[in-house]
Amino acid sequence: MMTLHGYWRSSASYRVRIAFALKGVEVNHHAVNLRTGEQSKDTHLARNVQGYVPVLELEDGTQLTQSLAIMDYLDATYPEPRLMPPEPILRSKILAASLIIASDISPIQNLSVLKFIRAEHGQDDVGVTKWAAHWIAKGFKALELIAQAHETEFLMTDAPGFFECCLIPQAYNAKRFGVDMTQFPKLSAINAACLQRPEFEKARPENQLDAV
Amino acid sequence: MMTLHGYWRSSASYRVRIAFALKGVEVNHHAVNLRTGEQSKDTHLARNVQGYVPVLELEDGTQLTQSLAIMDYLDATYPEPRLMPPEPILRSKILAASLIIASDISPIQNLSVLKFIRAEHGQDDVGVTKWAAHWIAKGFKALELIAQAHETEFLMTDAPGFFECCLIPQAYNAKRFGVDMTQFPKLSAINAACLQRPEFEKARPENQLDAV
Numbered sequence: 453m454m455t456l457h458g459y460w461r462s463s464a465s466y467r468v469r470i471a472f473a474l475k476g477v478e479v480n481h482h483a484v485n486l487r488t489g490e491q492s493k494d495t496h497l498a499r500n501v502q503g504y505v506p507v508l509e510l511e512d513g514t515q516l517t518q519s520l521a522i523m524d525y526l527d528a529t530y531p532e533p534r535l536m537p538p539e540p541i542l543r544s545k546i547l548a549a550s551l552i553i554a555s556d557i558s559p560i561q562n563l564s565v566l567k568f569i570r571a572e573h574g575q576d577d578v579g580v581t582k583w584a585a586h587w588i589a590k591g592f593k594a595l596e597l598i599a600q601a602h603e604t605e606f607l608m609t610d611a612p613g614f615f616e617c618c619l620i621p622q623a624y625n626a627k628r629f630g631v632d633m634t635q636f637p638k639l640s641a642i643n644a645a646c647l648q649r650p651e652f653e654k655a656r657p658e659n660q661l662d663a664v
Numbered sequence: 665m666m667t668l669h670g671y672w673r674s675s676a677s678y679r680v681r682i683a684f685a686l687k688g689v690e691v692n693h694h695a696v697n698l699r700t701g702e703q704s705k706d707t708h709l710a711r712n713v714q715g716y717v718p719v720l721e722l723e724d725g726t727q728l729t730q731s732l733a734i735m736d737y738l739d740a741t742y743p744e745p746r747l748m749p750p751e752p753i754l755r756s757k758i759l760a761a762s763l764i765i766a767s768d769i770s771p772i773q774n775l776s777v778l779k780f781i782r783a784e785h786g787q788d789d790v791g792v793t794k795w796a797a798h799w800i801a802k803g804f805k806a807l808e809l810i811a812q813a814h815e816t817e818f819l820m821t822d823a824p825g826f827f828e829c830c831l832i833p834q835a836y837n838a839k840r841f842g843v844d845m846t847q848f849p850k851l852s853a854i855n856a857a858c859l860q861r862p863e864f865e866k867a868r869p870e871n872q873l874d875a876v
Contacts, residue, residue, distance in 0.1 A: 501809040502764065514753055518760035518767070528752035540740035542725055548730035552714065555730070555767040556774075565772060568798070575784040586780070597713040 457499055458506040462486065463558060463621035464519040465506040469660075470617045471523045473651035475530045479508075485663035486563065520554050523617060535614040546608055549598055553618040557591035560584075561625065582631040590649040592626065592636050595619075599638040605645060612646050619626035620646050621646050624657065666748035667692040669711055672872035675770060676731040677718040681872075682829045683735045685863035687742045691720075695874035698775065710766040732766050735829060758820055758827050761810055765830040770801035772796075773837065796841040804838065804848050807831075811850040817857060824858050824862040832858050836869065852870065 456472070456479045458465030472479050484490050484505050491503045499507040500517045508516040508525070517521050527535045536543050557566070561584040568574045569583060600607050607615045623643045626633060634638050646652045656664055668684070668691045670677030684691050696702050696717050703715045712729045720728040720737070723875040728734050739747045771777070773796040781787045781795060782793050814820050819827040834857045838845060845852050858864045869875055 454819065478711055501827075502768070502806045510753075516753070516756050516760065518763040520763060520767075521756045521760035525752050525756035528755065540737050541728070543740065544728050544733045547736055548733035551730040551732060551766070554763070555732075555771050556714070559767050559771055560777060562768075563801075568795075569781075569785065573781065573787065573791075574793075575785065579785075580782075583780075590776075590816035594714045 453478060453480050454511060455482050455509040456506055457484050457496070457509065459481045459484055459486045459491075460657045460663040462505050463625055464504070466585065466621035466624065466655060467519045467617045467656060468506045468508065469521050470620060470652060470657035471526050471535060471614075473654045474533060474612065475526055475618070477526070477530055483660075485662070487664075508523045509658065520618075523614060527614075533613075535613065535617065537609065537613075542608060546613070547596060549607055550615050550618045552591050552595055553622045557587050557622060558625075561629070577639065581629055584625075585631050588622065588626045588631050589631060589635070591622075592631070592639060596636040596639050599642065606642055612642075612649070612652075616646050618644065619643060620652060665690060665692050666723060667694050667721040668718055669694045669696050669708070669721065671696055671698045671703075672875040675718050675775060675837055676716070676766075678833035678869060679766075679829045679837070680718045680720065680734050680738075682824075682832060682864060683738050683747060683826075683866035686745060686747065686824065686829070686871045687738055689738070689742055693873065695872075697874065699876075732762065732830075735826060738801070739826075744826075745823065747829065749821065751775075752866045754820060758825070759805060761819055762827050762830045764807055765804050765834045769799050769834060770837075772799045775842070787835045793841055796837075797843050800834065800838045800841060800843050804834075804851060806842070808848040810850050811854065818854055824854075824861070824864075828854065828858050831855060832864060 456468060456483065456611050458468065484496055491505060497503055499515050502517065506519060506522065516525055523535055536546060566587060566628045570580060575583065599607055604610055606612050618638065620643055623633065623639065653659065669679060670693065702708060703717060709715055713726050714729065718731055718734065720734045726865055728737055735747055748758060778792050782792060787795065811819055816822055818824050831851065832855055835845065865871065
């Protein structure tokens with residue numbers, strides 16, 4: 453069986469857990485404790501030179517990194533149900549929306565960035581929360597407009613897939629940083645519809661063995 | 665013909681220009697002047713609610729955003745030469761390396777983030793340069809280790825593709841922010857090999873009509 457090296461509260465790990473659950477593929481979960489700095493030790497750096505989670509270890513020992521690249525691999529090797537539709541335009545649009553989260557929001561409120569602005573820019577808890585909430589709200593404003601332009605129950609499809617793997621962990625983080633989600637009614641509706649499904653329940657941070 | 669709305673110095677626009685050149689596909693170039701704030705005007709927001717470049721406008725008026733999603737579309741609709749190999753593991757690894765640039769480096773030194781740390785964290789030119797150089801060097805350190813683990817001339821292939829579309833614009837930005845590239849000999853060798861090719865020459869910022 454494959455092993456997913458992750459952390460309960462890491463939004464990138466959460467994305468991949470949802471993807472596995474949607475595919476109905478079982479995976480071993482191995483926790484890398486980000487609170488104790490386990491990600492910076494040699495054991496983990498041997499899995500991922502970036503020291504980030506998640507890492508998907510295949511049965512032959514191959515290690516895959518970066519949540520979206522892991523999801524791309526899963527979609528190629530376990531085609532049904534699809535995370536991404538095959539039509540090039542729709543696929544590109546869903547990938548673009550996913551990248552608003554995975555590139556334009558999430559990395560900017562990554563733990564290492566928050567540590568940097570505390571240490572180098574003298575930001576306290578208030579400053580850190582303002583920073584994170586700013587980038588989440590900015591990205592979500594764009595995504596809300598995109599979501600409202602489509603009639604589908606999920607972003608652009610009738611079933612959750614690639615984008616929803618990204619949205620639900622980011623909405624979870626938005627809550628942590630006090631972002632008012634009532635500004636984003638369609639995103640909130642997609643989030644609520646996903647959270648009712650057993651695949652998303654299984655992937656929730658609080659339902660992981662390493663949850664504190 | 666398709667139209668690419670971009671800006672000469674935008675690294676995300678530069679990525680897509682390289683992709684078009686590698687495919688040998690002609691495209692109209694329309695400049696959106698980021699220095700005068702044209703990206704925040706209604707005309708451009710109608711193309712992309714995020715107000716970012718690039719935007720690829722298809723012949724039927726469909727607008728695609730996010731450079732990696734545009735490259736994914738190009739690879740699906742103009743299959744040869746491939747930007748991405750078809751093998752799921754290799755593809756996932758190249759995508760992961762590309763995401764180190766497109767998610768973990770580039771957005772953190774995006775213009776809007778640099779403006780925010782000036783306005784809200786009181787950072788001056790020195791602070792902004794230190795910030796940008798820090799995240800570029802951090803990502804490049806990881807990428808150099810990945811590159812050194814492969815014998816190929818380019819990252820993991822014998823011809824430039826998806827990853828090199830991301831690397832060369834980021835190396836260009838690294839130079840702007842004073843990052844010492846001699847720390848990264850393999851990345852520098854890939855960069856030099858690419859810059860000798862006519863496709864990369866055509867895509868260079870200085871060779872665009874809107875270059876200042």
